[in-house]
Amino acid sequence: MAVFWYSLFTFATLALLPWGLYLYTQAPCLELTLLIFIAIAVIYDNAIITMGHLIGKGNILLWLSQPRFFLHVILTPFSVLVALCQSQQAGVSWTSSPTLKLIAWLLTLTLILGDLFRYYKDFNPIPVWFQGTLRYTNAAASNPPIPAMITIFLVGMIGIFIWYQVHWPWLFISSLVMFTGSAIPFRLVGPAMCSGVKVFLMVGFWATEAFVQTI
Secondary structure, three states: OHHHHHHHHHHHHHHHHHHHHHHHHHOOOHHHHHHHHHHHHHHHHHHHHHHHHHHOOOHHHHHHHHHHHHHHHHHHHHHHHHHHHHHHHOOOHHHHOHHHHHHHHHHHHHHHHHHHHHHHOOOOEEEEEEOOEEEEEEOOOOOOOHHHHHHHHHHHHHHHHHHHHHOOOHHHHHHHHHHHHHHOOHHHHOOHHHHHHHHHHHHHHHHHHHHHOOO
16 A cells, blocks of 8 residues: 555656656746755655565665665755745745844755764664555654655745745645655554655645745
C-alpha cells in the first residue's frame, strides 16, 4: 500500500513543477529558484522510496539515497526565505527590512549547519522495510528533526502575517499540516505521513505564490 502512496506523492509533486516553473517566469527571484530545488528534492525523495524495493538492499540503493539525506538537510531551511519573500510580495511592510533579510539568511544558515551536525554526527544508514517499500534511513537521527520543525514553525508564523495582510490563509494552513504531520512519531503512523504533508506544503507554497503575484 505504501508503494501506491509514495508513487502518488511523486507524481503529484512532479505535476506541480510546471506550475512552479511558470510562476518563476512571472517573477524570477532567488527564493523561487530555491523553492523549485526543494520541489525537485521532494520528487527525488519519493521516487527513490517508491523504487527501493525494485532496486533492492545494497550499495546501489544506499548510493542513490545519499542525495535524499543531504538535500533534505540542506534545502529545508530555505523555506523560511521563500515564505519571507512571499510576505514581501503580499505587502507585509516590515518583512522588507534589509536587516530582517540578513537575520533570516543567518538563521537559515544556522539551521542548515545545525542539522548537518545533528544528522551526520553519528550517521548510521540502515535499510528499512515498510508496507512493501524499501528505503535507507539514518538510525542515529532523531525524530522529529528539530531544525526542520523550527523551519516549519517560522514558515507558519510568516503565513499568519500573510493571512492577516491579504486574507490568504493557505501558507499557514499547509505549514500547520506539515508541522503536525511531522511531529507524529513514525511508529504511530509510519513514514508515509511525513512525505504526504511535504506535498501538501508544496501546494501551499505554490498556491500562495500564485495568489501574491495577482496583488
